[in-house]
Amino acid sequence: MSVGAWEAFFLVILREMRLSFRRPEQLLQPLVFFLIVTTLFPLGLNLQLSLLRDMAPGVLWVAALLSSLLSLDSLFKSDADDGTLEQLTLSGQSLTVIVVAKTVGHWLVTGVALVVVSPIVGTALGIPTSAFATMMLSLALGTLTLSWLGAIGAGLTIGLRRGNVLLSLIVLPLAMPLLIFGAGATDRAMSGTSVAGAMYFLAALCVFTCTLAPFAATAALRITVE
Amino acid sequence: MWTWFYKLASPPYVYGVAKLLMPWFLGAAAITIGYGLIAGLFFAPPDYQQGDAFRIIYVHVPSAWMSEFVYTTMAVAGGIALIWRIKVGFAVAAACAPIGASFTLLALVTGSMWGKPMWGTYWAWDPRLTSELILLFLYVGVMSLRSAFEDPARGDRAAALLAIVGAVNIPIIHYSVVWWNSLHQGATVAKLGKPSIAGSMLWPLLSMFVGFMLFYGAVLCLRLQGEVLNRERQSAWVREAIKS
Numbered sequence: 400m401s402v403g404a405w406e407a408f409f410l411v412i413l414r415e416m417r418l419s420f421r422r423p424e425q426l427l428q429p430l431v432f433f434l435i436v437t438t439l440f441p442l443g444l445n446l447q448l449s450l451l452r453d454m455a456p457g458v459l460w461v462a463a464l465l466s467s468l469l470s471l472d473s474l475f476k477s478d479a480d481d482g483t484l485e486q487l488t489l490s491g492q493s494l495t496v497i498v499v500a501k502t503v504g505h506w507l508v509t510g511v512a513l514v515v516v517s518p519i520v521g522t523a524l525g526i527p528t529s530a531f532a533t534m535m536l537s538l539a540l541g542t543l544t545l546s547w548l549g550a551i552g553a554g555l556t557i558g559l560r561r562g563n564v565l566l567s568l569i570v571l572p573l574a575m576p577l578l579i580f581g582a583g584a585t586d587r588a589m590s591g592t593s594v595a596g597a598m599y600f601l602a603a604l605c606v607f608t609c610t611l612a613p614f615a616a617t618a619a620l621r622i623t624v625e
Numbered sequence: 626m627w628t629w630f631y632k633l634a635s636p637p638y639v640y641g642v643a644k645l646l647m648p649w650f651l652g653a654a655a656i657t658i659g660y661g662l663i664a665g666l667f668f669a670p671p672d673y674q675q676g677d678a679f680r681i682i683y684v685h686v687p688s689a690w691m692s693e694f695v696y697t698t699m700a701v702a703g704g705i706a707l708i709w710r711i712k713v714g715f716a717v718a719a720a721c722a723p724i725g726a727s728f729t730l731l732a733l734v735t736g737s738m739w740g741k742p743m744w745g746t747y748w749a750w751d752p753r754l755t756s757e758l759i760l761l762f763l764y765v766g767v768m769s770l771r772s773a774f775e776d777p778a779r780g781d782r783a784a785a786l787l788a789i790v791g792a793v794n795i796p797i798i799h800y801s802v803v804w805w806n807s808l809h810q811g812a813t814v815a816k817l818g819k820p821s822i823a824g825s826m827l828w829p830l831l832s833m834f835v836g837f838m839l840f841y842g843a844v845l846c847l848r849l850q851g852e853v854l855n856r857e858r859q860s861a862w863v864r865e866a867i868k869s
Contacts, residue, residue, distance in 0.1 A: 551790055555783045559773045568769060569787060572762040573794050576801035583805065600804075604797070615790050618707075622782045 407492045408500045415504030425473065426508060430516050433466035437520045455524035456585035459534070460541070460578050462520070463513055467542050468570060470509045471549030472563040474501065475620070479557045484624055495617045502550045502616070510542035526589060533588035533598070540601045541581040547612035548573050554619030576604060634711045637862045640853045643846040650843035657836030665829035672826075678742045683830060685735035687837040688728045689753075692760055693795070695725030695841065699767070700792035703785025715781035716856055718788065719771060720848035724841060726764035732757055752803040759798050763791040777856075 402410070419426050440458045441451055478484040478501075487497050514535050521534055552570040556562040584597035632638045665683040672679035699721035706714025736754055737747040748754070767784050774780030857863050 551787075555770060555787060556773070561773065565766075565769060565773055568762075569766040572759050572766065572798070573791065575759055576794075576797050579801045579805040600801070607797075611793070615786065618786055619783070622779060622786060 402492070404493060404496050407490075408496050411487075411497055411500035412504040412507070415501055416508055419505075419508045425470075426512060429466045429470040429509060430512055432469055433462050433513060433516065434520060436462040436465060437524060441524075449525075452525040452589070455521070455526050456534075456582040456589065457578075458524060459517065459520060459526070459585065460538075460582040463517070463538055463542065463581075464545060464571070464574055464578060467509065467513065467545050468549065468567050469563075470505075471546065471553055471570070472566055474505050474550060474553040475557050476553070476562075479624065484557075484620070488620070488624060494620060495613050498550060498554075498616045498620065499613045502546050502613075506543050506546040510539065510546060513542055514538050526585070529591075530585060530588035533594050534585045537581045537584045537598060537601055540598075540605045541577045544577055544601070544605045544608045545570070545574055547608035547616070550616040551612055551619055554616045554623060557620070557623045577601070580604070634709075634713055636713055636716075636853050636857050636860075637866075639713050639716075640850055640866065643849045643853070647843055647846035647850075650839050650846060654836050654839035654843055657832045657839060659836075661829045661833035661836055665826075665833065669826045669829055675743060678739060681735050681739045683833050685732060685739060686830065687833045688735065689732035689757060690834065691837050691841060692725055692729035692732050692757065694838075695721050695728060696760065696764070696788070696795070697792065699725060700785075700788040703788045707782060707785050707789075712856070713853070715778075715785060716849060716852040717845070718785055719781065720845055720852045722764060722768045722771070722784075724844050724848065726761065726768065728837075728841075729757060729761045729764060733761065752799075752805075756795075756799045756802045759802070760795065763795075767791065 437458055440454070440462075444451075444454075475484060478487070488494055490497075517535055517538050518531050521531060526534060548570050549566070552566045555569065556566050559565060580597045580600045584594045584601065587594045587597060633642075661683060666680055669680070671677050699718045702714045702717040702721065704714075705711055706718065733754070736757070740749055740754075741747050767788050770787055771780040771784035774783060854863055854866070
């Protein structure tokens with residue numbers, strides 16, 4: 400029985416989503432982590448709400464990056480542990496298609512959930528509702544880009560014992576442009592100035608990683624899974 | 626015509642070349658760095674704005690330039706090794722990483738030493754300093770990834786891939802940091818007057834550039850010998866090379 404590339408793509412996405420909804424705690428833990436980290440900042444800094452508002456975009460984005468990284472660790476891990484990943488590489492389908500499907504499926508669950516939760520965190524940090532649209536769109540673009548960078552990192556660190564620390568060490572420097580433009584866009588939306596420049600840059604980064612990162616992630620998997 | 630190039634894929638040949646070139650590089654580096662330091666520290670006139678503090682550029686600017694140059698060499702060597710499956714390329718990439726990280730650290734330390742009298746602080750979130758710091762993180766990531774694998778061949782390939790991904794990202798990181806800085810605080814930081822630099826200041830600097838390149842060549846040859854010997858320790862020629 401032969402399966403076309405598109406069919407394989409949707410099958411892998413479906414499988415990915417089904418698996419995460421069957422283990423909802425895996426989906427919820429990064430979100431709770433996101434909430435906890437954003438709570439830590441006001442407690443640690445003991446700020447007035449007005450001062451907090453100045454720092455809100457940065458705090459929100461740092462927390463979002465960390466929480467996405469936390470869930471990215473599991474992108475290939477369980478499949479590599481139980482041998483599914485080897486079967487997928489041997490399936491005769493292009494490994495790139497499978498990598499794209501897994502990453503998109505992962506983002507559809509974790510990234511979208513983070514975007515949906517972000518207004519709660521935004522309200523707590525004093526971000527005005529008028530900036531929510533920009534904040535959510537920039538987070539959507541940013542988490543998708545981070546998923547691609549993380550797919551490369553997760554592919555490289557499969558099977559390593561201290562893999563998750565190394566994953567952060569590898570991915571966070573590469574993710575700094577996201578933080579700069581994501582927090583920049585949110586910041587500008589709060590002050591009511593034009594967000595177009597930063598948003599275009601985020602979108603460009605997203606397109607850039609969407610086109611090139613799948614090949615890098617495939618190469619990474621070919622190195623680590625054999 | 627290409628035989629010299631093909632020969633570079635052979636570990637014993639590369640070991641021999643590195644051993645042969647090392648003293649020449651080292652000698653030439655000693656001469657150029659020696660001239661650059663003496664002329665730069667004693668004979669060049671003090672800067673009319675910065676006084677004697679400007680003299681740190683004789684170490685700072687070449688090492689900042691080397692930090693990016695070495696990263697590029699590392700990524701290119703890793704790419705050659707991955708694409709054409711040339712094992713010596715991995716040895717070159719592995720030898721480059723600590724050298725590049727040291728140059729980056731040197732650039733950061735000298736930069737903050739210069740920053741104290743000039744800006745009044747050791748650290749400013751200046752775009753160049755910030756992207757230099759991120760470059761250091763990239764080096765650390767590549768080195769830790771290589772050493773994290775139990776199978777060294779796999780670690781080599783993973784580190785080479787990461788170096789290439791990082792090389793693609795370096796311009797993006799650099800320009801976004803520049804953009805972020807202009808977004809936040811504007812050009813408050815006075816930059817070094819680049820176009821008008823007197824000849825008596827410029828020649829020592831150029832000599833330091835050449836000297837740093839030669840020094841890099843010397844250290845690379847030295848480290849490469851070690852890398853090749855370690856990687857080929859099971860083969861017969863290494864036993865002979867060590868005996869003789």
